[in-house]
Structures are given as structure tokens and as C-alpha cells.
Amino acid sequence: MNPGRQPVIAGIGETEYSRESGRSELQLAAEACLAALRDAGLPAARADGLVSYTMDSSNELELQRCLGIPVLRWTGRAPFGGVGCTASIQIAAAAIAAGYAEAVLVWRALNGRSGRRYGTPEASKAVGSGGKLHYAMGFDTGAKSYAAEIQGYMRRHGVTSEDLGRYVVAARTLAASNPRAIYYDKPLTLGEHQSSRWIVEPWIRRHDCCLENDGGAALLVTSAETAGALGKPAIVLGAAAQAHGIGRRIAYDVYRTEAEIADEQAALVTELVRQSGLHPREVDVALLYDAFSPSVFTALEEFGICDVGEARHFINAGETALGGKMPVNPNGGLIGEAYVHGLNNVIEAVRQLRGSAANQVAGAQTALVTGGGALLLTRS
């Protein structure tokens, strides 16, 4: 690739995160995109791409009109839910590398609490696979699906609800000092975690689940050349990868073996290393997709940050805290900051590498972001 065409993230933008935005999802999308453009110092007239998730309700052409983008040259949608937080960036980056577009906005905006509430069967049916074979059995939410998928791991490695609770308490402690977080100034104790109700007995408690909230998030992906002309340091997209194995399902992923999942994750890590020369375990900070707390445990192991079966010890020893071996989700993650389908975690990675995060990892130069696929970001 011509080094000038290297994809970079030059702008980030968010609305506030709340339980009731009081405005349309299109407005949230437009506000977040405008904030990302202003952050980059790029006039809307020079934006020429819009990428989101298939699940997003806003329409590219209406968003284009809101923002005043004269000619839209690139559109794309990442499939499913959380996969979109990495795949949407990859779709934008591909357009930049190929020269199909010069400034692509990636957005996700939802009224996940005041609108169609995110944890309900209705929302799940929009993303899950299998249809009546699952819903007729009462197997009909993301939390139930995830509980079925993860319990083998928890049994095999002796991960208890208290182990999950210790991660959640740490995440909520970080969120409590992040003014952007829904749970700002609202830390949680282990006792409160353990007495919270079962969402899916006996695996997932209320506080193991990500937030249901309203809000919009956006990033501006452009070329190193264009970012350089803007005169601001941009964050380099070192790698952007997906690696879906043949047996995979998005939600209701209960028809394959743990060995197949391990192979799939190994393929993803191999692809990240091939693209960037950097192994995910070598980064300075990790943003691990945490729709439910156990996914942090498996991600730590799948990305080689700790050994298989060791995540609960790694977390209990404080290694995922700010001063630990691998600081994880310093914004509080999707459990503590907000659930914008993971795109807020990509924004947090950018903030960490800019040195402007609320809970800053000192001197962070490289970051991993996971969610379906994965991204490796580096300071320019």
C-alpha cells in the first residue's frame, strides 16, 4: 500500500449517553458525526463516506443531507450487532486504502433504552439466527443466548459468579471516574453484584450485563495523507480483521465445539499479526467487548493476554486495572460507560492513544479493540 493511503482515525464524536435522549436516532447519528468532523477539523463538504451497522435505523442519504455532504461516494454496513464495532471500521478503512473515498464517517446511534429496549426478545430477533427453533423454546434474548454459549467455559475453568463480580466491580470503579459514563460516580460493591437479580439463572446477573442506553458515537476514518494536511496527530489503524469460522452464528452460537471457537480466534490473532507485525498481547491497553462480563475473561485468553483458564486469576490479581499488566476498558466498557454497540470502546482506544482519556493509561502507544473481529491501533 502507498503509505499515504494508510487508513487512520482522525476524528471522534459522541453525544451524551443517557437513559432517555429525547430525540431521534437520526439526530443522535448526525450530532455524533458532526462532532467527529469538528474534532478532526475537516469540513463536512469533504466527507464522502458513511458506514454503520445493519442494525442501525438511520438512513445514509438522510444523514448525508443533515451533515451537508455534497457527494456520498462510499456506503457500507457491517453485519449483526457487536461485530460492527470492528467490521465497520474495517469497511471504512478498505475504502480509504483503495482510494474509493477520502473521509469516511463510521457511526452507530440508538435509543437502546427509551426506544426499542435493547435486552428484549424483540431486539434480539432483529439480530439472532435460528428463528422459531429458538424463540418457541423461550430462548429469545441476547443474555440467554450468551449464557448458553459461555457456561461450558465457566464450568471448565471454575469461573464463579463472584469472579465475574470482581471484574464488574473493577469496571464500575473505572466508570465512576469517567464523566462520560452512565455509571459516573456510581461505583458498585461485590455484595451489590452478588445480590443483583438473575437475568439468566444460574449464569448471568443483572450487573453482568452491559447497559441499555441512548446515544450516538462516530469516528472519522481517512488517509494518513489527508490527516497530515489537517495538522493533527491521527491514530493509525495497524490492523483491522474479521475471521468468522464456518460454524459460527451471531447469537445462539450453540451448535459448535469450543475447539472450533479456539481455531477461529487463533485465525483472528494470526491475521492481526500478519497485518501489523504486532501481537495483541503486546499492546498497552485493551478494549474488550463486554456485552456480558464473561466475555472479558474469554477475550483475555483468546488474544493471548493470559493463558487459557487463567483469566479469573489475572483479573483477581488486578492485572486488568490501570496499573496492571494489561489495563482493560479504562472507560468502564460497555458495562460501565455506555452500550453503543462497542463503537464507544473504539473511541476510548483513540482517546487513550491521544493521551486524553478520563482514566489514562500512562504513555499508551498501542491499543487492541475487540468485538466480533478486532482492531490494532497505534499512535502515529
Next chain:
Amino acid sequence: MWDDGAIWDGARAGELRLRACRSCGAVCHPPLPMCPHCQSLDWDTRVASGRAMLKSWLVSIRPDQAGETPRIVAVVELAEGVNFVANLIDADIATLHEGLPVALCFAEVDGEWLPQFRIGAGA
């Protein structure tokens, strides 16, 4: 007919009818229109023996139907080698473990006949 039609027709007739490939013999569940092993479109029906093993389980509460008795959702591995999602009836969640033998039965839920399982080695 939809790809899962045989499952629902079979349940009304008291059988679990799986989709099996006429070309390579592989059982495909959840049913797909094309065989993932040999890309054949030619399907046969294989009636499941009803023997299965418990793999995972959870209590399903439907938040929109608070008065409803919670159901146990179970993922079982059928003797035919594929996983199947159904309810486990007459079971105590505290006594379940991976590998527990379970047997196929049928029950009418919300006006629809569904494949279900109960603890035991079955026929």
C-alpha cells in the same frame, strides 16, 4: 416449504424429523437449504432416535410475561451428532450436569407442539 418445516410437522406427529443429506448422509441442524459438507440440495428426513445428552442449560424468564412459569432451556447433543435446543421438563436446575442422559418427548406450548426433553435414558 421453509427449511425447518419438517421439524414442526414432525412434532405434531410425535417425531423429531431432522434434515439429512441424500448425497453425503450428513445430518444438518439447524436446517440449511444447502448441505454445508457437499453443497447438495437433495434432502431426506431422518427421524431422531430420541436419545440425547445435556450440554448446557438455563432458566428462561420472559420479562414481558412475568406471570409465566419459567422454563428450562437446554442445549442437548442428539445421538445423531448434532446439537438441538429445546426445553427440559420436570427437572430441577440444581441437579443438572453436563453429559446427563435425556430423552425426547413432546409437549404443546402456546398452541404449538414442540420437541422437549426429560431426564432419562429413554427408549
